[in-house]
Amino acid sequence: MTQPANALSVTRITQLIKELLESDDALQYASVAGEIGDYRQAASGHAYFSLKDDNAVLNCVMWRSSARRLDFRPEAGDAVVVQGGVEVYAPRGGYQLIASRMARQGVGRIYEEYERRKREFAARGWFDDEFKQPITRFPQRLGVVTSASGAALRDVLRTLQNRWPAVEVVLFPSLVQGKEAPDELAAALAQALHCHTAGMPIDTVLLVRGGGSMTDLWAFNDERIVSVMHQSPLPIITGVGHEPDTTLVDYVADLRASTPTAAAEAAVPDRVEVGELVDAQALRLTRRMDDLLTRQRTRLDALQHRTEQRHPRRIWEQRMQQLDYATEALQGRLKLRLDQSRARLGRLQASLRALDPEAVLTRGFSIVRNRKGVLVTDPEQTVPGDLLDVKARGGAYAVVRQAEPTDEAA
Template structure:
């Protein structure tokens, strides 16, 4: 009986294809944090890795079209935040993540929190242009909410002194960095509103890293700015720095100095008004473009899921898998052949005349050593006998007699043994152990 024509019975290939589409269509994009392990980068340029935590792991692939945008070199043990879509590698039936972006865990978490809060506040309408307050055309008093020792305050005061020295300024000092900065900023805005002594407020600080500016991405600060009865200009960081405070404020200035120019009067007040409207338009356009970008990304993702590139990525991954298996098979074959060669070499060495010659040479060396040892013993015995004979000879030697205190007296012709052997006036020589003495007989 054939089951192939029964639509209710799946083949393995059809099952994997259906599961892949189900995963990709239902799950969509996910954010995932984990530790990298089993990282590999074959010649194709794609990356393959495993993301794990203390209890589980998941296989991942990141194709070279995406991994070229990663600003660091991943290594085993790195903690990362990834944006990925869930998929299935059909040939093996393994479910996996196709990573689209990767960030180091610290920066990635902050960026993720930023995007989440941005979407939340935008959905509540806090960024809408209709909720923005217009700046007063001729402010009577300006409030500055920033650090009393920061460069931003001095930049603002310098610009105001140059453009409109008569404009009164009230400074509400606050912390602009650290864990307690958000509460301090919100309290300063609340204080300025309760005192109601300014026409416009400048809230900001100088440039810095994402962590340095993080207090201006705080939800409490954002809601405090949005509820302010006094128009607020956000002047945080440099022109390239963007914070949640910029979206919520009535006007965003590129720098603290630019904010001071917006509120100060001079001969170019009409240009300032135009610049204010331009900034409002820019803020509105940024918000609009941000929203459009979000929609475009959603549409792009839907279109990309049907793009041939995904099929090519699947085939490319399969090719890398086959290449890895081929290299493993070749390596196993090489290892097997190497073992066979080593066995043959071992058998040849067992029957090699070189080995027998080496054994006989070792025996010859042993015999030679025995001969040398016997000769050494013979010489040692001869030296011992010679020493004994020398000692016996020494005991009867005249020199030994001299050592005991005796002496030998002689004339030029003979040794003196009797007094009759010399006469008065003869020169005699007395030999002692350590030398000779010449004497004249009297």
Template sequence: MFSFMNPGAESGPTTWTVSELTAYIRELFELDYRLQEVEVSGEISNFTRAASGHLYFTLKDGAAQIKCVMWRSQAERLRFRPAEGDAVLARGRISVYDAGGVYQLYAERLMPAGRGDLALAFERLKEQLAGEGLFDPETKQPIPTFPRKIGIVTSSGAAALRDILTVLQRRNPLVAVLIAPTLVQGDLAPPQIVRALRWLDDRDDIDTIIIARGGGSIEDLWAFNDERVARAVFAARHPIISGVGHETDFTITDFVADLRAPTPSAAAELAAPDLSNIRPYIQQTSRALADGLANAIAQRRETLRARLRLLWLLSPRRTVDADRQQIDALTDRMARAAQRLLDRRAGRLAVAQAGLTAVSPLGTLARGFAIVRDGDGHLIRSVTQARPGEAITIQVSDGVLGGRIDGQGRASG
């Protein structure tokens, strides 16, 4: 036992260390037998199952709350699976957790006592929206594989935003990000979330929208169970990924969204591909495309060759070429035959010309004879035809001479 007064001190309170004071308070709890076996009713909030198997949660009602822990040995004997929003009866003892400086209920038994008000409201809205078709798989939009810009609806100072940005920067730094900051908790959060979502959805440069916040109790996440938010998500023309809470948390927004992610970080992973994983695929695809293109070109080239060969066989060009050559040969033969004919005719003509020349007056003239004509151009064959004083022409071999018949019947020039 610890005493409040230091007997050796004259006045003033005793100075305690934090450990001493906490141990004293714990002892006070443990000495009160009424607190060593209590049964508390309330609604489960902030429920967590640790990797060790221990359960950590809060029991609350409309005015207060108390932290609770149930060790794995007791948790393994439970006949139901506790969940956020469950109304339960917890039996155990009250003591102090020294390291945290808080008193808490160490539960040994846990029994369901119905659903809490928030859980009932969640189920009613879930059933209503499901009946209206807001959860139907047919209404879900596919998430773009290679987004250019991602919109994010969350609190500007939240750890969830830092987690999303870190994941996007690591996986795909080429993706642009546009943040629409909003409250994510409290009565003012739903209209702000709707406003932020609609602002992003009205833009044409957005490919995917992430709605996110970190984990918390059902009260902390209640803004994402609001009907206004659910209907805004359903009406959005851009695909939406919901990354609200932890893996065990479910909200109405998760059901309405096109894709539900267990955490904000997981939402970022689903929104953008990892470039390190895509690069080998791109290289492999590029090689496959190059090989396929080369094969296609080779096949087309061979097909073209075959068709050219067939075209050559069916083409009239060979016949035309042969006929053209034959025409050239016939033309040459005709030219030679014509030349030979002309040569023969020329020889015969020369012989005939020589014969004609021999009997021609011109030949006679060439031998020294002359042709005399009267003024009318008639040949004078005899002197009896010449009249004195008549003009005459004398044709010799190289020209014509003029003259006149004198009175004695002789020609004078």
């Protein structure tokens, strides 16, 4: 079979269909009512779902930026109105609705009223950060505004008991849904503020309720409640609904929590964490104290040492020690001088003994003097008959010189 000259490719015909759809304003700015057939949200945050009625099914995609703004969690079977534009998805040869907004049927008017109030309250400055108050870190008393019979109260009390059982809880009960709920909620908040100023101080107020539809939570968008919260001298934590639910009280609150349990967790510290923090601080303080004591002891020892060194008794002891050293040194020098003098004297005495004329007497010699006491050293100094004095080792005696013997006599 030959291909006609005017045959279109799949891509081309798909492109023509795409251009045709995109050129129709009714399809690009459409509001479609139907029932959600299935709904899933990918890890990327994009939502994929289908709308159906009795006769047809329309595949839909809502990008993450739009899905974040949903004020409810879509589920299969929900009747909704979706706004968006139709486009062709070429890889699958089909068309789909790119949804930008979604509301439950019958809620569209409520949503518009919600946005109107939000803009009005914001224009009044009720949501400004400058009015936000810090949350007391270690509260002694909490006020809780919620239903006395709801699951939210049980969640809050259980969480407070587990985390910080020392805190006192004062319940200000109120309806949390229905026509009378706004008045009761505003009155309960006002009563909490009155108790605070009347002698029962409250550190923080928790305004909580469990999850529900936008209609169920509508009381928390009421101007009376938002106004009381804006004028409150007490910090207020809200925990209304679940994670995707956002009411106008969340914008005026000093702190918004995603659930009642999260609100309780934000209101009090965790005793386990505080215990660990206290232990760590105690350990650091102990170490710092030990270091300080060590430094002070060292300083005290140094001061005591300097004091002892400067004490009169210590100075006297030091002077006495110096005197002892000086005395010992002087005695040593004197002894040395004395020993040196004795040695020198000994040498002199030896020299004198060696030079003493009478020293020769010990060797058998004698000393002869005439009667005049003149030492006779030569026989020529005497003549026969002279009386001479002789001194020998054993003593002195007198002799008379005889004539010299002749040769014949010899």
